[in-house]
Amino acid sequence: MRIGELAAAAGTTTKALRFYEQAGLLLPPQRTPAGYRDYTDAAVSRLDFVRRGQAAGLTLAQIRQVLEVRDAGQAPCQHVVALLDRRLEDLDAQLAELRTLRNSIAGLRARAGGADERACPEDQVCRYL
Amino acid sequence: MRIGELAAAAGTTTKALRFYEQAGLLLPPQRTPAGYRDYTDAAVSRLDFVRRGQAAGLTLAQIRQVLEVRDAGQAPCQHVVALLDRRLEDLDAQLAELRTLRNSIAGLRARAGGADERACPEDQVCRYL
DNA sequence: ATGAACCTTCCAGTGCAGGGGAAGGTCAAC
DNA sequence: GTTGACCTTCCCCTGCACTGGAAGGTTCAT
Numbered sequence: 001m002r003i004g005e006l007a008a009a010a011g012t013t014t015k016a017l018r019f020y021e022q023a024g025l026l027l028p029p030q031r032t033p034a035g036y037r038d039y040t041d042a043a044v045s046r047l048d049f050v051r052r053g054q055a056a057g058l059t060l061a062q063i064r065q066v067l068e069v070r071d072a073g074q075a076p077c078q079h080v081v082a083l084l085d086r087r088l089e090d091l092d093a094q095l096a097e098l099r100t101l102r103n104s105i106a107g108l109r110a111r112a113g114g115a116d117e118r119a120c121p122e123d124q125v126c127r128y129l
Numbered sequence: 130m131r132i133g134e135l136a137a138a139a140g141t142t143t144k145a146l147r148f149y150e151q152a153g154l155l156l157p158p159q160r161t162p163a164g165y166r167d168y169t170d171a172a173v174s175r176l177d178f179v180r181r182g183q184a185a186g187l188t189l190a191q192i193r194q195v196l197e198v199r200d201a202g203q204a205p206c207q208h209v210v211a212l213l214d215r216r217l218e219d220l221d222a223q224l225a226e227l228r229t230l231r232n233s234i235a236g237l238r239a240r241a242g243g244a245d246e247r248a249c250p251e252d253q254v255c256r257y258l
Numbered sequence: 259a260t261g262a263a264c265c266t267t268c269c270a271g272t273g274c275a276g277g278g279g280a281a282g283g284t285c286a287a288c
Numbered sequence: 289g290t291t292g293a294c295c296t297t298c299c300c301c302t303g304c305a306c307t308g309g310a311a312g313g314t315t316c317a318t
Contacts, residue, residue: 002264002265003264003265004263004264004265013306013307014264014265015306015307015308016305016306016307018266018267019305019306019307023305032265032314034265034266034313034314034315035265035266035313035314036264036265036266036314036315037265037266042252045252045253045254046254049253049254049255049258052258053258054305055233056230056233056234056237056258057230057234059303059304059305060304060305060306061304066254066255066258067254070249070254070255075249075255076249076254076255077241077249077255077256077257080241080255080257080258081238081241081257084234084237084238084241084257084258085238087234088231088234088235088238091227091230091231091234092231094227095224095227095228095231098220098223098224098227099224101185101186101220102217102220102221102224104184104185105185105186105213105216105217105220106217108185108213109210109213109214109217112206112209112210112213120199120204120205120206123171123174124174124178125174125175125178125195125196125199125205126178126195126199126204126205126206126209127206128206128209128210128213129178129181129182129185129195129209129213131294131295132294132295133293133294133295142276142277143294143295144276144277144278145275145276145277147296147297148275148276148277149276152275152276161284161295163283163284163285163295163296164283164284164295164296165284165285165294165295165296166295166296183275188273188274188275189274189275189276190274
């Protein structure tokens with residue numbers, strides 16, 4: 001399987017695949033005599049895993065760590081669970097932050113009312129912010 | 130007022146202030162004969178505005194636009210209100226997205242249970258993701 | 259034999275908001 | 289008269305996940 005086919009199968013681009021290889025997410029595949037990358041089907045499921053990790057909001061560096069554990073022959077499950085737990089914590093923190101921000105912006109917006117046009121005080125840029 | 134004093138007064142760094150000037154957020158100040166930047170107190174309240182904008186999650190580019198309107202002698206209030214409205218929409222979208230993500234990760238985590246150590250299937254990286 | 263469609267490497271840039279540090283000028287105090 | 293703290297410009301670096309393009313090699317169909 002050449003890089004273009006793999007990209008099509010995984011729903012990504014050849015550029016991204018070369019980048020993944022250089023980033024340690026894809027193992028360097030066999031090469032044809034001409035130097036073309038020659039992938040096996042395993043690369044497709046590996047990329048599926050990468051995409052599931054990304055969908056879970058993991059960084060490529062975190063996904064790579066999981067893959068490295070797996071490639072070393074160990075079960076990465078414990079590691080994966082720890083990542084999920086940390087991700088949940090981060091998400092909860094981020095959600096709390098965004099909710100606070102939303103409230104304070106909504107407050108500003110309410111204070112501004114109907115966007116009337118009286119000029120702001122001279123010593124200030126805008127009284128609505 | 131020299132740049133170091135202004136930075137201290139505004140709770141930021143000289144690096145950031147030079148960057149703001151180059152980015153069009155701070156007007157180029159007078160210079161002393163030696164070439165030092167010499168700010169007036171107006172710079173402090175301008176920086177306060179910048180910080181309030183940042184606290185509201187606006188980008189420096191958006192804040193700069195508001196400042197440009199103000200510097201042109203117009204009241205930027207309408208503009209500010211529009212920015213706040215867009216920011217609210219974006220925040221709501223982002224919150225919805227994060228909530229969805231949180232749910233799906235919580236689902237994965239629940240499926241993983243107590244992080245037990247049975248190996249993942251051979252053809253898969255980890256059954257928990 | 260030639261053109262399209264693929265592939266290779268390498269270099270550079272994107273957006274965001276600055277930070278790091280070099281090389282050199284200036285100002286006040288001791 | 290020199291130390292130390294400040295200032296100047298300059299250019300590169302960070303993180304993240306790629307993307308774009310140049311210059312050149314390969315494969316396949318016509």
